[in-house]
Amino acid sequence: MSEKRGKECLRGKGVTKIFGVGDKKTVAVDHVDFDFREGEIISIVGESGSGKTTLSKMLLGLISVTEGEVYFQGEPRDIKGSKKKKEYWKNIQAIFQDPFSSYNMFNKIDSVLLDCINMRGGKHLPYKEKFEMMSEACHFVNLEFKELTNKYPFELSGGQMQRLMIARIFLLKPKILLADEPTSMIDACSRSTILDMLLKLRDEINMTVIFITHDIGLAYYISDEVYIMEHGKFVEYGTAEDCIIHPQAAYTKRLISDVPKIYEEWDLSTV
Numbered sequence: 001m002s003e004k005r006g007k008e009c010l011r012g013k014g015v016t017k018i019f020g021v022g023d024k025k026t027v028a029v030d031h032v033d034f035d036f037r038e039g040e041i042i043s044i045v046g047e048s049g050s051g052k053t054t055l056s057k058m059l060l061g062l063i064s065v066t067e068g069e070v071y072f073q074g075e076p077r078d079i080k081g082s083k084k085k086k087e088y089w090k091n092i093q094a095i096f097q098d099p100f101s102s103y104n105m106f107n108k109i110d111s112v113l114l115d116c117i118n119m120r121g122g123k124h125l126p127y128k129e130k131f132e133m134m135s136e137a138c139h140f141v142n143l144e145f146k147e148l149t150n151k152y153p154f155e156l157s158g159g160q161m162q163r164l165m166i167a168r169i170f171l172l173k174p175k176i177l178l179a180d181e182p183t184s185m186i187d188a189c190s191r192s193t194i195l196d197m198l199l200k201l202r203d204e205i206n207m208t209v210i211f212i213t214h215d216i217g218l219a220y221y222i223s224d225e226v227y228i229m230e231h232g233k234f235v236e237y238g239t240a241e242d243c244i245i246h247p248q249a250a251y252t253k254r255l256i257s258d259v260p261k262i263y264e265e266w267d268l269s270t271v
Contacts, residue, residue: 006038007073009176009208010059010092014068017054017232028054030232031068036225038175039206041199043219043240045255046229052212055229056178059210060094061085090119093174095165097181102165103153109164110149113137116171137167141197166197173205180212195222216255220244228252 017029029051036042046052057063059070061079070077072088079085096102103112113134117123122130131145138145141163153161162182169177179198199222202209213219219226219240226243228236228251236249247253 006040006206008035008071009038009073010034010036010210011071011074012068013071015055015058015065015070016067017051017058017063018066027232029058032229032232032234034227034234034237036176036208036210038208039202040224041202041209041211041222042225042227043211043213043223044227044229045213045216045219047214047255050229051232052229053180054232056094056180056210056212059178060092061088090172091174092176092178093169093172094178094180095162095169095182100154100158100161103161105152105154107152108149109151109153109156110134112153112164112168113145113171116168120172133171137170138164140170140201141166141194143167163194166194166201169198170201174207176208176210177202178210178212181214182211216244217259228255 012032012034014031014033015029016027016031019026019028032055044052044055054063058065061077072091077088079088114130116137117125117130117133122133125133135145138148143160143163148156148164153164156164166182177198182194182198195218198209201207211219211222223240226237226240227234228243228249230249230251236243236247236252243252244256247256
């Protein structure tokens with residue numbers, strides 16, 4: 001598979017995050033290497049506390065890297081200063097697990113979507129054209145913009161807010177999407193539909209999608225490459241087939257064995 005991989009979009013060498021100092025020091029991410037390519041679906045899999053969300057915040061530039069280097073499109077990433085950071089955020093966007101903390105609740109939904117259009121250079125387009133773009137983005141995630149206009153995010157359900165985050169991505173069309181448990185607040189019937197929408201969007205614009213998840217079944221279903229994370233380190237990585245069907249690390253094997261199977265009696269002794 002390696003010879004068919006696309007261009008490098010995001011790479012890390014020895015990326016580390018340490019919180020605190022001295023006896024109170026916590027190594028959340030411990031010298032990890034990664035290589036993400038254009039158009040790939042990548043899953044970073046681990047239990048709560050494994051470091052995967054901290055890593056995702058470093059990739060987004062929301063928290064600093066203690067040690068190591070992140071490379072963007074083959075060059076050392078430079079996000080010093082608000083101007084450079086905003087330019088970087090045109091290329092990398094996120095869908096977070098908790099949609100309630102992802103919005104300014106005092107900004108109407110119209111403003112949320114208009115900001116996306118403006119960020120992509122559409123500030124001076126006629127409002128009619130902007131309306132059509134917002135309607136198309138909402139329709140993409142099975143929402144009706146005319147039913148959302150003039151509403152505030154807190155007037156929506158958690159699932160609707162998560163869909164709206166995906167509509168934002170439809171408008172922004174970033175090179176990289178970082179999705180932290182993106183379907184956590186969507187009912188089971190809609191979950192596969194939303195995932196299919198993200199994959200369709202990936203196909204349309206060759207977007208790299210990085211899933212942060214504890215769901216190893218989801219990782220196998222959607223991923224080209226999988227990184228298994230334990231205690232801040234990658235204990236195993238490779239294709240979904242290699243990591244999940246032929247796992248080598250004891251931790252990966254335990255994650256797989258912990259997935260309940262409907263045709264076997266569930267062992268709840270370790271819960």
